[in-house]
Amino acid sequence: xxxxxxxxxxxxxxxxxxxxxxxxxxxxxxxxxxxxxxxxxxxxxxxxxxxxxxxxxxxxxxxxxxxxxxxxxxxxxxxxxxxxxxxxxxxxxxxxxxxxxxxxxxxxxxxxxxxxxxxxxxxxxxxxxxxxxxxxxxxxx
Numbered sequence: 001x002x003x004x005x006x007x008x009x010x011x012x013x014x015x016x017x018x019x020x021x022x023x024x025x026x027x028x029x030x031x032x033x034x035x036x037x038x039x040x041x042x043x044x045x046x047x048x049x050x051x052x053x054x055x056x057x058x059x060x061x062x063x064x065x066x067x068x069x070x071x072x073x074x075x076x077x078x079x080x081x082x083x084x085x086x087x088x089x090x091x092x093x094x095x096x097x098x099x100x101x102x103x104x105x106x107x108x109x110x111x112x113x114x115x116x117x118x119x120x121x122x123x124x125x126x127x128x129x130x131x132x133x134x135x136x137x138x139x140x141x
Contacts, residue, residue: 022046026095030078037063038071042095045081051092051102051111084129086111101130107139 023042027034040061045052054068061068072093075081083093084102088109101114114132 026080030080032074032078032080035071037061037067038075041068041071041075042080045093045095048094050113051084051094053086053090053092055090082129084131087133099127099129101132103132103134103136105136105139106133107135110136110138112136 023039023046024034026042026046027038032038040063041057044057044060054065057068058065072081072083075093076083079096081093082096083091085091086104086109087106092111094113103112103114104110105112
């Protein structure tokens with residue numbers, strides 16, 4: 001997770017360096033070069049605490065949709081990111097971390113990352129992704 005930054009220029013440089021180190025660690029050991037476009041996408045995904053769709057990201061990057069999806073495809077091939085489709089028919093992306101479940105509200109389409117102890121464990125299986133759909137606490141009221 002990216003540290004929060006203050007207005008102190010020295011701290012901002014440290015935070016930027018931490019972010020770059022994380023991004024370089026993600027790219028190292030892959031067949032990918034760290035281009036400006038890839039850095040832009042990864043910087044946003046690294047600093048996010050939830051999965052993001054293209055619509056969430058498009059105003060923060062300066063590239064066309066085809067370039068975005070071409071890079072996303074390369075990231076998925078290299079297991080840097082994972083993606084899934086929500087009930088709103090959008091594809092969501094996040095940095096590949098420990099496998100975890102996502103809860104998607106069928107009313108508001110809000111996506112929540114669930115902790116490992118909050119869903120069923122499947123002994124003997126290697127689980128890559130679990131999507132649980134239902135009504136979130138906010139919409140349930």
